[in-house]
Amino acid sequence: MDIEPLKKIGLSDGEITVYLAILKLGLITVGPMIKETKLQSSSVYHILDALLEKGIISFEVKNKRKYFYVVSPERLLDFIEEKKKLLEEEKQQIEKIMPQLAVLREITKKPIQEVLIFEGWRGILSAFKEAYKELKPGSTAYAYTITKEFGGADPDQVRWLINKVRILRENLNKKFKQKISMKIIAEKDSEIGKDQSKTSFTKVKFIEKHYTNPAVVNIYGDITIIAIWLKNPIAFYIHSKEVAESFKNNFELLWEISK
DSSP: OOOOHHHTTOOOOOHHHHHHHEEEESBBBBHHHHHHHTOOOHHHHHHHHHHHHHHHHHEEEEETTTEEEETTTTHHHHHHHHTTTTOOOHHHHHHHHHHHHHHHHTTTOOOOEEEEEEESSSHHHHHHHHHHTTTTTTOEEEEEESSSSOTTTHHHHHHHHHHHHHHHHHHHHHOOOOEEEEEEEEETOOHHHHHHHTTTEEEEEOOOOGGOOOOOEEEETTEEEEEEOOOOOEEEEEEOOHHHHHHHHHHHHHHHHOO
């Protein structure tokens, strides 16, 4: 496989080596990864952190061990667009190797998981992109509660993420005849809550601070994303109808007392 296109979008030699190793081996722990790549363990851990931040890999925990996997080869195309809008020629080069990456992905499909973990801003954006793929025309998504302080996160990064997620919703509604609507509960006087209320097909209510918490719960059909705003944010992606219904019931209770 020609790896030059991967280099041109900003992946280092080490990141490419680890990325392709995960594609080849599927759901994998660090030990076999070190053996496959022949890289030092300290380098592999550093590279995994970088790939997680870019949002092109994720991991799940089994028996207190992390198993890594490639989120989706198509994530590379998104990464190109977000990284300085690279030249069209570079995008075409990546598209040329996408079929090969997809074949590797099919060979080593990850088993169906119930809980996934995403780290970093781009990683969390990948979680939302996966969730939006599950939404059906005419469905309603839910989010609560958006605080004013953004937890310990950089406010600009939070605004960037929320704007990206809003664009995902707007793009889907351009395709769907039956629009996707959004219900949001935000802390009273929340800047983001006020801004979201101006978005089409979106209803926002506000609630007093003592009902809020640092985690933001997002419900998309049977998918629940619990995002915790920290300096290095983390999101839990849960695919469970029962869990989604439980959080939705909690949302409805809060919705009734919100204004």
